[in-house]
Amino acid sequence: MLEATMNLAPVAKMGAGIGAGLAAIGGGVGISGIGRGAMEAIARQPEAIGEIRSNMILAAALVEGVAFFAIVVCMLVLFMA
């Protein structure tokens, strides 16, 4: 039973840590999908490698942005009590 006086701050910090890990997993899954698509495209058409590479980097930066939102929320939880 949760009493009213129970201090949940350590639980919040644990949640922030787990959230950061999940953000890393999400970012990894997303960017690996982009990488797979880029590799297959390069294999099909090697002369388009320049275009494919720049588009891959752009998409990876956008997906990584989403992972960073989760990181920012976890940092807020950790450092703003």
Add this chain to the structure above:
Amino acid sequence: MSLKVRRFLIFAAIVSTVVFTAFINEKSKNTSSSTTKSEAVASEGTQKEKFNPGEMIMEHVLDAHEWHITQFGNYPIVLPLPVILYDQGKFVCFMSSKFVSVDPVTNIYGYKAYQGYKIEDAEGANKGKIVKVLPNTETTDENAKLPFDFSITKTVFAMLMSLVIMCFVFISVARSYKKRPNQAPKGLQSLLEPIILFVRDDIAKPSIGEDRYARFMPFLLTIFFFILTNNILGVIPIFPGGANVTGNIAVTMTLAVFTFIITTFSTDKHYWRHLVDMPGVPIWLKLPVPLMPFVEIFGVFIKPVVLMIRLFANITGGHIIILGFVCLIFIFGNVNPWLTTVVGPFSFLFMIFVYMLELLVAFLQAYVFTLLSALYFGMAKVGSHH
């Protein structure tokens, strides 16, 4: 053993020795001192205090009223910056070195109040900000409002320096284009010309269109080079680099607000009609419950916010990772000084790898910010129904 293995072992031995001796030097002196290789600075003015990695990282990532360069034995080498406050109608200006006091007995540096203000160091919402103190005491005046702080802090000073660098570079390049018309570019021109043409041909023209892109080119070039210069200066560990400008959410918020304002002012009336009545969407998504209009209007504000958070989180995260690898050496060293010989080379190599990654991120984030701004400008002019 092969040449490569031998070279790596010699490199590891040299790095271990340097890191080890630096760590031993730091532990033998009673107060903190800087190491030769890293940017680590333990908390100043303390006696045999254990290394606190969280505090060190936060000190390097956050803003401050002075620029702490290094520590020479007992004396911190600090660049004091002006403190400019606006308190209920009058301006108060002084250098932040007035906040520092040296204990004559122990020779430890501490902070004191000056002219009724001090830098709050108690934990809480106001930590690090300038607060008013009760007269002739050091205790914070809890009821007084905080003064408006227009100080030249570390971030502002670094921004001014990068502006000076940018102005110098671009004005000299523009002048050399005027002085040498129709000739091949030479010197700084040949460095900047491909980048400027890249912004024009690969960012502005495809996103905004051939007919309209010229109006937006000054803004796009400015934010591209502003973000790039400040990102690169931020990863240089020694003065004048090392200030976390683009990792400051107020700076990125300002850039995102500029993008928002320019987007709003370059719209035509079809843009606003399409926010609530977008073509090609079934009617039941707009009435009776306006799902799509809600998403679109929310998106108008969310898109600049996302720009702001993406740049802030990327740059600050990169700085924290680099500092974390450096701190790792000191954390292990606190356990046992000999561990630094083992941790040193690997942490050093990882730190170099992350530095290269940060260089890539510096260019990439400037590119992504500029590209998305150009896309928003392009999407603002919708045109009549096609």
